[in-house]
Amino acid sequence: MFSDEQRDLRRAVRAFLEAASPESEVRRLMETPEGYDPRVWARLAGELDLVGLAVPAEFGGSGASFVEVAVVCEEMGRRLFCAPYFSTAVLAVAALLRSGDTAAQKAWLPGIAAGETRATVAFAEENGRWDAGGITAVATPAGVGWEITGSKHYVLDGHTADLLLVAARTATGISLFAVPGDAAGLTRASLLTLDQTRRLARVELAATPASLVGEEGTAWPVLEHVLDLAAVALAAEQAGGAQVALDMAVQYAKDRVQFGRPIGSFQAVKHRCADMLLEVESARSAAYYAAWCAAEDDDAELAKVAAVAKAYCSDAYTQVTADNIQVHGGIGFTWEHPAHLYFRRAKSDELLFGDPSAWRDRLASRVGL
Numbered sequence: 487m488f489s490d491e492q493r494d495l496r497r498a499v500r501a502f503l504e505a506a507s508p509e510s511e512v513r514r515l516m517e518t519p520e521g522y523d524p525r526v527w528a529r530l531a532g533e534l535d536l537v538g539l540a541v542p543a544e545f546g547g548s549g550a551s552f553v554e555v556a557v558v559c560e561e562m563g564r565r566l567f568c569a570p571y572f573s574t575a576v577l578a579v580a581a582l583l584r585s586g587d588t589a590a591q592k593a594w595l596p597g598i599a600a601g602e603t604r605a606t607v608a609f610a611e612e613n614g615r616w617d618a619g620g621i622t623a624v625a626t627p628a629g630v631g632w633e634i635t636g637s638k639h640y641v642l643d644g645h646t647a648d649l650l651l652v653a654a655r656t657a658t659g660i661s662l663f664a665v666p667g668d669a670a671g672l673t674r675a676s677l678l679t680l681d682q683t684r685r686l687a688r689v690e691l692a693a694t695p696a697s698l699v700g701e702e703g704t705a706w707p708v709l710e711h712v713l714d715l716a717a718v719a720l721a722a723e724q725a726g727g728a729q730v731a732l733d734m735a736v737q738y739a740k741d742r743v744q745f746g747r748p749i750g751s752f753q754a755v756k757h758r759c760a761d762m763l764l765e766v767e768s769a770r771s772a773a774y775y776a777a778w779c780a781a782e783d784d785d786a787e788l789a790k791v792a793a794v795a796k797a798y799c800s801d802a803y804t805q806v807t808a809d810n811i812q813v814h815g816g817i818g819f820t821w822e823h824p825a826h827l828y829f830r831r832a833k834s835d836e837l838l839f840g841d842p843s844a845w846r847d848r849l850a851s852r853v854g855l
Contacts, residue, residue, distance in 0.1 A: 487774060492557055499561040502534060507565040509824050512683055515568040519676070520646055521685040522569040530569065531601020537575050538599025540583075545595035552715065556722040556777035563723030564730050566683045566831055570604045570643035576719045577642065577712060578605030581651045584708045585662060585700035594649060594664065605649040607712060608638035608665075608689050616713060616840040618660060618706050625654040625663060625696065632656075632663060632698060633671075634691045640838070644687030645676040651699065652691070658703030663696035670695060681834035683827065714788055716839050717796035718780050721773035724803040724835055728766045731806045731828050735759055735813040742815075749813075758813060762806045769802040793849035797842040803832040 488496070506526050515521055531537040540555050541547020548554075555576065562571060579598060582591050597603030613620050623636025634654045644650065650665045650672075665672060671694040677686045700708060736759055739750030749755050776795040779788040807829040811818035818825040836842065 487778075488553075488557070492554060495554060496557050496561060498534065499536070499558055500564070502529075503561055503565040503567055507567045509827075512566050512568055512827065516682040521643075521676070521682070522646075527569055527604075528601055530571070531599075535599075537571065537601045538595075539575060540579050541595050541599040542583075545591060546599040547595065552718065552780035553777050555719060556773065556780075559719045559722040560726035560773070563726030563831075566727070566827055568683050570606070570646060572684075572716075572719065572723075573606035573642035573644075573647065574598055574604050577607040577716055578649065578651055580712045580715045581607050581662065581708060582699070584711050585705075587700045590664060590697075590699045597648075603648045604643065604646060605651065606641055606643050606647040607709075608641045608644060608650050608652040609709060609713075610640045611637060612639050614639070616844070618709075621653050621655060621660055623652065623654040623691065625656050625661060628693075628695070632696045633693045634663060634665065634696050635693055636691055638689040638691075639686075640677075641674070641687045641689050643685055644689050645674050645685060650689065652689075652696065653705060653709055654696075656702050660706045660709070661702050662699040662705040662708060664699050665691070665694055665696045679834060681830040683831055684834060711785070713839055714792035715780055717792040717845065718773070718776040718788075720835055720838065721769070721776060721792075721795035721799040724799040724832070725766070725770040725773045727828050727831060728769055728799075728803045728806040731803075731810040731825070732759070732762045732766050734825065734828075735762060735810040738814055755813060758809055762809050765802040765806050769799045772798050789852050790849060793845045793852065796839065797845040797849070800832075800836040800842045800845075804829075804836050807832040 515523060535548055536558055538547030539550045539558060543549040582595055594603060598605055610616055611620055611622060623634055625632045625634045634652055636654060638652065648667045652663045652665050653660060654663055671692040674687050674689045677688055679686055739755050739759060740748055742749045772795040776791040779791050811825050811829060814825055817823050
């Protein structure tokens with residue numbers, strides 16, 4: 487499926503992350519206020535040009551397809567990479583490109599591609615909904631611009647973002663607004679969550695100045711498309727993490743000896759590992775096909791396969807990481823062992839952008855059921 491260039495990209499990213507994101511570094515960053523290393527972020531943008539991967543060349547990016555983005559996300563999922571990559575290079579870039587607002591693209595995309603601007607999309611609110619009905623923040627005209635009042639929750643890397651693309655309601659419907667990270671009336675705080683390798687924030691806006699992105703009242707189709715792309719990128723991450731959990735379980739089953747023989751020789755352990763392999767391969771297939779649809783700009787097909795990928799990969803990742811802990815037995819439950827880090831990421835990802843049941847409902851609606 488992958489071209490030589492895409493395989494080269496995977497090798498380069500994997501080598502970089504193996505050096506930059508070992509388990510010890512992941513654990514260290516989990517304890518820091520920012521949750522990432524600015525020096526590594528600068529290298530990610532400068533040496534590898536990964537932050538602007540999907541940004542068109544005219545705005546300083548590489549102009550790559552979503553398949554390349556999925557490759558990078560899969561490798562980051564393998565290493566539990568701690569950085570605002572998903573929020574910036576996936577969510578924010580997708581929202582700006584889909585908005586069709588050339589002025590906003592010229593204003594923000596070059597800084598994003600250069601790694602100088604960390605960005606995110608502020609969508610969900612305290613109600614936890616990832617649909618149009620869950621957006622209650624209000625934007626009103628104020629002079630030559632706008633002001634937003636409301637709160638946003640579960641904002642990826644919202645505590646450190648230099649730019650927030652905020653979904654809010656106006657008199658004509660849901661609209662998208664650009665809010666600088668230092669805007670007046672904006673307060674944000676990192677949330678204490680199950681998975682501290684990916685930071686979520688609560689954002690409060692009190693008559694916060696904002697600029698409209700795109701046309702007023704037309705943002706919901708944009709945001710829906712961004713959610714689909716987010717689901718695909720997340721599915722790739724989940725497939726990568728699930729593969730590591732499988733590898734971890736298989737290696738332990740070979741090494742751990744009980745009753746004079748490796749535990750991998752016992753039928754129950756063999757069956758569990760075989761089931762894990764099935765889940766990983768199926769998740770990878772779903773993620774890859776969804777990435778291909780995204781790269782082909784096939785919105786009709788993407789709307790369906792993104793829902794399939796999000797629902798299936800979420801379930802698969804959770805199951806495989808839970809099985810990995812079971813294969814390891816007591817040691818798998820300890821803080822010192824990395825198995826729980828992948829399980830925590832899996833449980834967090836399961837709910838991010840909506841749980842599997844919500845995406846199955848979305849799939850049913852999209853196929854006319």
